[in-house]
Amino acid sequence: MTGRRYTLSKAERLSWKRYIDLLFAEGESFVAYPLRVIYLPVEQTMGVPVSFLISVSKKRFKRAVKRNAMKRLAREAFRLHKADFQDVAHAAGKELLLAFLYLDKEIATYADMEKAMLKAARLLREKLT
């Protein structure tokens, strides 16, 4: 097998209430518009280098279809650039908990989302090194 595999397993999706509470309580945040990123480096617990969640507020998109569309876009962007985040975590010697909150009130395109995700990875690298 050559190159990276762009998969996204269940373990990489943050779903445990305990860790979500921990992340929102103790994590630090910055904005890579239209995303707000909340992050928290933790000791080896999850078994994967990076786990994440995406949230789109009901306030900004009333219809479930639009919320889902934004979450899918963000998820795709993360999936295709997951390696960047994994490198950061590896460099810091810890595991990363991440939350992406969508801030805009308008529907974004994939290109916008990809740009935001790359920016987020870059900023995160600066913060942790």
Place this chain on the structure above:
RNA sequence: GCAGUCCGCCAGUCUGCCGCUCGCCUCCUUCGGGAAGCGUGAGGAAAGUCCGGGCAACAAAGGGCACCAUAUUUCCUAACGGGAAGCAGGCCGCAAGGUUUGAGUAACGUAACAGAAAAGAACCGCCGGAGACGGGAACCUCCGGUAAGGGUGAAAAGGCGAGGUAAGAGCUCACCGUCCCGCUUGGCAACAAGGGGAGCCGUACGUCUUAUGGGUUGCAAGGUCAUGUAUAUCAGCGCAUGUAGGGCGACCCGUCCGAUGCUGAGGGGUAGACCGCUCGAGCUUGCCGGAGACGGUAAGACCAGAUAAAUGGCAGACACCCGGCGCCACCCGGCGCCAGGCACAGAACCCGGCUUAUCGGUGGGCUGCGUUU
């Protein structure tokens, strides 16, 4: 052919790369899982959560009152406040057809503005009589009759014609309308048509009355397993001559109970996992019954089960729609190029409805108008 109307159907398609859910199967495994292959994966409204059920937990002797909902007839259905076909009245349309209302009225209340008056109605008008003088007429005043006419209003005391009268009036008569009937015919029925009788006490809304129905909460229901931490309880050990402390007792003696520590067992239970969970008042096709909603029957297939919540992203091609330009054409229109658009909307326990949102495409029935034979 154009315009309209009703009932249906569809809800972009294909290819490549990357990815997700669940199932089957093979292999690997540090038993957590991982890898390859095959299959599978949103709607007509999945929506709003407005009705009705199933299912679940809890509650519950029986009856009455109150509260809420419903209210023409027959049928359909598991059930419904839903649906089908009717009935009666109103409104819209040339028509096909659409739309809306529908238990009862004994009693009580309200009916703005306008108008004399909103229920036992005289403002104007019409008519008669009386009033000073021989009589008459007009005007005026008073008394009385009159609901035909005027005007107001959403609504004015059955309509219209004739007779009748001082003028009028169902006062009388014909027709129409209304109400009544142990009537006749048709219809399961609401009701319709006919016959006979009555000279004819309005309408809307609310209170009210009658009939029928209604226990509460919802799958975050409810159940199973249960790591870590703390802990009820029990056992053993330790601490005591059974200590500190407490009960009996006025007090002493006595007697009974008995912590705090450690180890183990262990009930409830948090995170989390699993069941509930998807085979069903189901779906597809055919046939039969029915005017229809719908019912019956035969065959076939298994058709989402996610859970910080899968069904997606990127690229390209085609189809469709709208706009612009060019060419062809008498017209309807056709072809090419360019740019843009391609709806409403995402299962969350499951069904039956209702309501609301929706770019567009398409099939059939019927109606009106036009044309041809």
